[in-house]
Amino acid sequence: MHAYTEKIREAARRLLAEKKVDGVIGFRRGTLPLMNEPVFVRHADQVDQLVWDGNCGVNLANYLTKRKDRVAVVAKGCDSRNIVVHIQENQIARDQLYILGIPCKGMLNRRAILKALDGREPLQVEETEADVTVSGDGFEQVFPRKDVLQDNCKICIHRNPVIYDELLGDPVEEQKDVDRYEDVRRIEAMTVEERWTYFEELIAPCIRCYACRNACPQCYCPTCFVDESRPQWVGKSLDPTDTRTFHFLRAYHMAGRCTDCGACERACPMDIKVRQFTKKLEKDVKELFGYEVGVMLEERPPLDTYRPDDPQDFIR
Amino acid sequence: MLKIFVTKDNLPNLVGRLMDGATVLGPVKEGEAHRFRPLKKAADLDLSYQNSRLSPKDLVHPHSDAMFAFSLKKDDPEAGILKELPRSADKRLVLGIRPCDAKAFRLVDVNFLTDTYRDPWWEARREATVLVGLGCSRPCRSCFCTAVGTGPFDETALDVLMTELEDGYLLKAVTEKGEALLRDAPQAEAATDERMQKAEGIAEEAARKISKPFVTEPIKDKPQTELFSAEFWEEVQFACINCGTCTYLCPTCWCFDIQDEVHGEEGVRLRLWDSCMFPLFTLHGSGHNPRNQKLQRVRQRFMHKFKYYVDKYGDGPACVGCGRCVQYCPVNIDIRRVVAMMSASCVCPT
Amino acid sequence: MKNPYLPYPVRIQEIITETEDRNLKTFKLVFLKSEDEAAFSYIPGQFAELSVAGQGEVPIGIASSPTEKGFIMFTVNRVGKVTTYLHNMKPGDVMGVRGPLGNWYPWEEMKGKNVVIIGGGFAFTTLRSSIVWMLDPAHRGDYGDITVVYGARNPGMLLYKEELVAWERRDDITMHLTVDATDDPQWKYNVGFVPAITKEKAPSSENAYAIVCGPPIMIKFTLPVLADLGFPPERIITSLEMRMKCGIGMCGRCNIGTEYVCKDGPVFTMEKLSRLPNEY
Numbered sequence: 001m002h003a004y005t006e007k008i009r010e011a012a013r014r015l016l017a018e019k020k021v022d023g024v025i026g027f028r029r030g031t032l033p034l035m036n037e038p039v040f041v042r043h044a045d046q047v048d049q050l051v052w053d054g055n056c057g058v059n060l061a062n063y064l065t066k067r068k069d070r071v072a073v074v075a076k077g078c079d080s081r082n083i084v085v086h087i088q089e090n091q092i093a094r095d096q097l098y099i100l101g102i103p104c105k106g107m108l109n110r111r112a113i114l115k116a117l118d119g120r121e122p123l124q125v126e127e128t129e130a131d132v133t134v135s136g137d138g139f140e141q142v143f144p145r146k147d148v149l150q151d152n153c154k155i156c157i158h159r160n161p162v163i164y165d166e167l168l169g170d171p172v173e174e175q176k177d178v179d180r181y182e183d184v185r186r187i188e189a190m191t192v193e194e195r196w197t198y199f200e201e202l203i204a205p206c207i208r209c210y211a212c213r214n215a216c217p218q219c220y221c222p223t224c225f226v227d228e229s230r231p232q233w234v235g236k237s238l239d240p241t242d243t244r245t246f247h248f249l250r251a252y253h254m255a256g257r258c259t260d261c262g263a264c265e266r267a268c269p270m271d272i273k274v275r276q277f278t279k280k281l282e283k284d285v286k287e288l289f290g291y292e293v294g295v296m297l298e299e300r301p302p303l304d305t306y307r308p309d310d311p312q313d314f315i316r
Numbered sequence: 317m318l319k320i321f322v323t324k325d326n327l328p329n330l331v332g333r334l335m336d337g338a339t340v341l342g343p344v345k346e347g348e349a350h351r352f353r354p355l356k357k358a359a360d361l362d363l364s365y366q367n368s369r370l371s372p373k374d375l376v377h378p379h380s381d382a383m384f385a386f387s388l389k390k391d392d393p394e395a396g397i398l399k400e401l402p403r404s405a406d407k408r409l410v411l412g413i414r415p416c417d418a419k420a421f422r423l424v425d426v427n428f429l430t431d432t433y434r435d436p437w438w439e440a441r442r443e444a445t446v447l448v449g450l451g452c453s454r455p456c457r458s459c460f461c462t463a464v465g466t467g468p469f470d471e472t473a474l475d476v477l478m479t480e481l482e483d484g485y486l487l488k489a490v491t492e493k494g495e496a497l498l499r500d501a502p503q504a505e506a507a508t509d510e511r512m513q514k515a516e517g518i519a520e521e522a523a524r525k526i527s528k529p530f531v532t533e534p535i536k537d538k539p540q541t542e543l544f545s546a547e548f549w550e551e552v553q554f555a556c557i558n559c560g561t562c563t564y565l566c567p568t569c570w571c572f573d574i575q576d577e578v579h580g581e582e583g584v585r586l587r588l589w590d591s592c593m594f595p596l597f598t599l600h601g602s603g604h605n606p607r608n609q610k611l612q613r614v615r616q617r618f619m620h621k622f623k624y625y626v627d628k629y630g631d632g633p634a635c636v637g638c639g640r641c642v643q644y645c646p647v648n649i650d651i652r653r654v655v656a657m658m659s660a661s662c663v664c665p666t
Numbered sequence: 667m668k669n670p671y672l673p674y675p676v677r678i679q680e681i682i683t684e685t686e687d688r689n690l691k692t693f694k695l696v697f698l699k700s701e702d703e704a705a706f707s708y709i710p711g712q713f714a715e716l717s718v719a720g721q722g723e724v725p726i727g728i729a730s731s732p733t734e735k736g737f738i739m740f741t742v743n744r745v746g747k748v749t750t751y752l753h754n755m756k757p758g759d760v761m762g763v764r765g766p767l768g769n770w771y772p773w774e775e776m777k778g779k780n781v782v783i784i785g786g787g788f789a790f791t792t793l794r795s796s797i798v799w800m801l802d803p804a805h806r807g808d809y810g811d812i813t814v815v816y817g818a819r820n821p822g823m824l825l826y827k828e829e830l831v832a833w834e835r836r837d838d839i840t841m842h843l844t845v846d847a848t849d850d851p852q853w854k855y856n857v858g859f860v861p862a863i864t865k866e867k868a869p870s871s872e873n874a875y876a877i878v879c880g881p882p883i884m885i886k887f888t889l890p891v892l893a894d895l896g897f898p899p900e901r902i903i904t905s906l907e908m909r910m911k912c913g914i915g916m917c918g919r920c921n922i923g924t925e926y927v928c929k930d931g932p933v934f935t936m937e938k939l940s941r942l943p944n945e946y
Contacts, residue, residue: 384671430915540924540941572911598920
């Protein structure tokens with residue numbers, strides 16, 4: 001894992017020296033344990049800020065939208081899929097990008113680790129391939145890495161970047177036999193009333209800070225529908241109808257575009273499992289169109305494609 | 317001022333007594349986080365908490381609050397005229413609030429209670445609220461209250477300060493309101509010298525644990541235009557995703573929006589939390605936006621807290637060092653690092 | 667203390683379409699309660715929040731003068747949600763007014779001084795208020811020469827046309843009307859941009875204050891002209907626009923550095939602005 005840090009720095013130094021890019025988007029060491037900060041490195045003397053470890057869960061494709069310059073970007077499997085979507089949706093051109101691919105074994109779930117520590121404050125974190133050792137005042141706790149991954153990473157089937165200019169490590173083995181939709185099926189099996197209650201409770205803590213929306217690379221509308229004032233579609237209070245409308249509509253805007261990178265859930269300050277909405281749509285798109293988002297650059301997304309043999313007949 | 321001691325076993329009785337006289341709000345665990353809620357029973361109170369995830373500012377300044385009501389009925393002679401709604405001034409007691417969060421109310425008072433205008437909602441709720449604070453004996457590493465002019469046992473914005481001792485709580489009245497509260501506390505024991513010394517020791521130890529990641533004095537001396545045009549903002553702003561997490565969790569962020577909502581032929585004028593992180597916050601009707609760049613919005617937040625507020629009111633900064641924005645910023649923009657840069661006006665090595 | 671967020675109910679008495687593009691309308695408003703009219707005591711340069719139940723509020727400079735009794739007047743440019751709704755309202759409709767808000771032109775400080783008023787386009791509203799106020803017999807003696815440079819894109823875009831003509835005829839005020847361009851043979855005044863006409867007419871800076879209100883581009887090019895004429899920054903005054911909500915310095919959005927435009931402004935000297943961040 002830490003070997004990536006050296007490789008990222010080497011590549012960044014080289015690309016900047018060769019003037020192949022105007023800057024490199026990566027991560028620098030965070031100010032808190034289990035957190036890193038996205039950074040834009042423009043000069044050789046900043047290159048040593050770049051790091052890589054299990055706390056690089058922020059999706060860096062989010063920093064590519066409508067850029068004008070030429071940049072290198074460090075990309076995990078999910079980031080690379082969002083880059084594909086960005087290119088397909090004309091948010092950035094392929095030739096503006098130099099993609100430094102990172103085969104990924106999953107990012108750490110900071111909230112889950114904090115929860116397991118039950119109030120004890122982590123001060124230091126050591127990672128190995130297998131374990132995460134967290135220590136603080138008078139304690140040390142070892143977690144098997146697989147237990148403290150982000151929920152989306154646990155079921156990820158595209159750990160290797162799908163698009164890159166340089167792969168900074170050997171491809172990792174993709175996870176087989178993961179059940180991606182166990183939770184979705186559980187919700188599908190509910191009665192309408194149960195499902196309604198489930199979602200009501202799910203979003204009850206929402207404070208409408210829009211961290212989920214803003215953390216999402218695919219949420220780039222110049223004016224989001226919740227911000228429209230003429231006409232105003234959605235009220236801005238915490239009225240459950242409005243909060244519901246925000247989450248439901250946002251999820252629908254993600255249909256066939258969401259890579260399940262987990263950025264939304266990771267960003268939510270209220271621990272709302274926002275992916276519960278988008279995953280259902282991901283499952284539907286997969287079942288209806290056999291489509292996986294952001295895997296093939298050349299393939300048009302099903303929801304902006306018309307085919308006479310569409311399984312549904314609403315358009316005919 | 318009166319000081320009493322209450323054993324941990326007897327605390328529920330005291331809380332119960334307080335609940336007889338007022339609505340008592342305190343930290344209640346909901347999911348993984350604590351939140352200030354009206355206590356239904358004394359046992360709901362969880363004083364073992366570190367701090368609430370959302371600051372208790374919503375007790376005085378709720379996320380959404382109806383200001384006025386109006387009718388749009390064609391035949392209503394009063395149609396289109398805004399009517400005041402009853403402002404509840406029920407006595408409330410906030411139990412276990414951290415000194416930093418209480419101090420935040422004090423810092424925001426200067427915005428809402430001025431010589432020319434007084435915000436009636438802020439004023440009514442502030443006046444109706446008694447603050448019984450719980451000193452912070454186990455501060456987090458992300459706390460920096462002592463760097464911004466407050467501290468883990470700062471009692472200046474409280475009516476009563478509680479200190480947790482091994483076997484119970486030492487309660488010290490700070491104001492007349494606080495004194496009245498403690499006067500008839502059930503099962504109160506004497507706050508002996510020994511207990512008071514212990515409490516002092518705990519307070520000193522806590523203050524020692526808190527880091528001082530920056531000094532604010534140099535910021536005062538710099539012209540606002542100089543700090544405004546500093547180069548480091550470019551670096552600070554990069555990671556920001558312009559969500560409202562920092563501002564919504566912050567105890568001193570008070571900015572709000574005013575919106576009309578109509579349901580059928582009835583409507584209300586609402587005030588709602590707003591955030592300087594949102595482009596819409598400053599967007600003119602004409603389409604012009606003086607803060608249309610992310611850099612401008614990020615800069616506004618830090619400049620407001622550590623420069624504009626300080627210059628305007630000769631007080632502050634408008635930050636109490638609670639560390640919520642540090643803990644919950646999804647991209648780890650750390651105010652401690654930013655203020656250190658403002659203080660030094662340089663792009664400091666990381 | 668009165669709830670500062672509660673608008674006074676008013677009735678629309680008259681709506682006048684000011685400009686040929688029909689985007690500017692003047693609203694004459696009458697208070698439903700006479701005590702509200704007495705409470706709404708204002709000074710030229712101040713603004714108010716116009717309130718429409720169900721639509722919201724919009725900050726607009728007061729175009730009437732305190733010397734005009736029985737009504738207050740606002741000229742509203744149709745740009746956003748509230749102003750568009752307002753433009754479709756009818757005389758007799760009830761709405762609200764909240765204010766007066768903000769500071770005003772420094773009338774005390776300007777006593778005994780000459781006043782040069784420079785306006786462009788629809789920013790002439792509080793300048794109209796100022797002119798009517800200064801020309802009132804009760805105040806005219808307090809000020810020296812009054813010189814006005816007012817321009818618009820073309821003759822059809824000038825506000826308050828009848829009054830402009832009336833002032834033109836008076837000998838206690840010097841009017842320099844101008845348009846950017848026109849093919850109207852009836853137009854007998856100046857043709858040219860406001861900064862150029864200001865330069866040409868060269869009002870003296872001696873013992874004088876300049877009040878400049880207009881689009882940013884006009885202000886940008888007028889300021890050097892005034893500097894050349896010898897106006898120091900502390901005697902050049904302008905009024906700013908910002909997105910506002912509360913209008914009383916509380917909601918936090920309209921600041922320029924330390925100053926809230928709604929409460930510490932909207933009137934600023936150029937000297938003051940030079941010490942604030944350039945973010946407006």
